[in-house]
Amino acid sequence: KAGVTQTPRYLIKTRGQQVTLSCSPISGHRSVSWYQQTPGQGLQFLFEYFSETQRNKGNFPGRFSGRQFSNSRSEMNVSTLELGDSALYLCASGTGDTGELFFGEGSRLTVL
Amino acid sequence: DAKTTQPTSMDCAEGRAANLPCNHSTISGNEYVYWYRQIHSQGPQYIIHGLKNNETNEMASLIITEDRKSSTLILPHATLRDTAVYYCIVRVMGGGADGLTFGKGTHLIIQP
Numbered sequence: 508k509a510g511v512t513q514t515p516r517y518l519i520k521t522r523g524q525q526v527t528l529s530c531s532p533i534s535g536h537r538s539v540s541w542y543q544q545t546p547g548q549g550l551q552f553l554f555e556y557f558s559e560t561q562r563n564k565g566n567f568p569g570r571f572s573g574r575q576f577s578n579s580r581s582e583m584n585v586s587t588l589e590l591g592d593s594a595l596y597l598c599a600s601g602t603g604d605t606g607e608l609f610f611g612e613g614s615r616l617t618v619l
Numbered sequence: 620d621a622k623t624t625q626p627t628s629m630d631c632a633e634g635r636a637a638n639l640p641c642n643h644s645t646i647s648g649n650e651y652v653y654w655y656r657q658i659h660s661q662g663p664q665y666i667i668h669g670l671k672n673n674e675t676n677e678m679a680s681l682i683i684t685e686d687r688k689s690s691t692l693i694l695p696h697a698t699l700r701d702t703a704v705y706y707c708i709v710r711v712m713g714g715g716a717d718g719l720t721f722g723k724g725t726h727l728i729i730q731p
Contacts, residue, residue, distance in 0.1 A: 511662075540718055542718070542721075549722070549723060550657075550706075550719075551721075552718025552719065552720065553718075554718075555718055563718060565718055597663070599662070606651060606668060606708070606719060607668065608663075608665060610662030610663045610664070611662050612661060612662055613662055
């Protein structure tokens with residue numbers, strides 16, 4: 508069974524640009540959640556999607572958005588990038604009714 | 620979700636049992652205790668979870684006190700590959716998907 512796949516693994520952007528990250532969950536999982544990890548703030552919840560609907564959102568500005576497609580694949584977008592957005596962005600998939608989540612390797616974003 | 624308190628770091632000798640404590644004195648009756656770990660530069664990995672009974676799987680054992688205000692994760696025979704940050708999380712199972720709230724965790728260092 509393939510794990511959670513995130514693309515791209517690494518990317519560099521400049522301030523003001525936007526970025527889109529992709530996540531393919533484990534087959535059969537309908538829940539996809541996103542987390543941001545930085546040295547200063549640790550792992551922080553961004554949002555969670557289940558069957559194409561956003562069910563919950565963390566405390567992040569509106570520049571952070573996401574969506575989920577009918578095949579459960581998910582994308583997150585960050586617009587008007589700031590230096591502080593440099594982080595490891597992690598995607599996790601699950602069945603949606605337990606706390607047992609399976610994480611991908613992450614996308615490491617550097618904003619210059 | 621209830622808050623948890625974990626030691627910042629711990630050492631353990633290779634081959635010995637690693638016992639990682641977690642306090643969750645404000646846990647509610649319907650909240651489960653989950654443990655995850657994150658090896659450097661990888662996504663978090665689910666280890667085990669439980670409600671009130673002790674649990675064991677191929678990775679670890681989880682001991683929850685009778686009053687449920689604390690728990691201990693036990694890695695029975697620690698290896699160098701168990702060096703990681705271990706997170707104790709409490710949350711409700713089911714009923715939607717609030718994001719997991721990761722604290723600072725315990726940095727477990729296995730010494731050769």
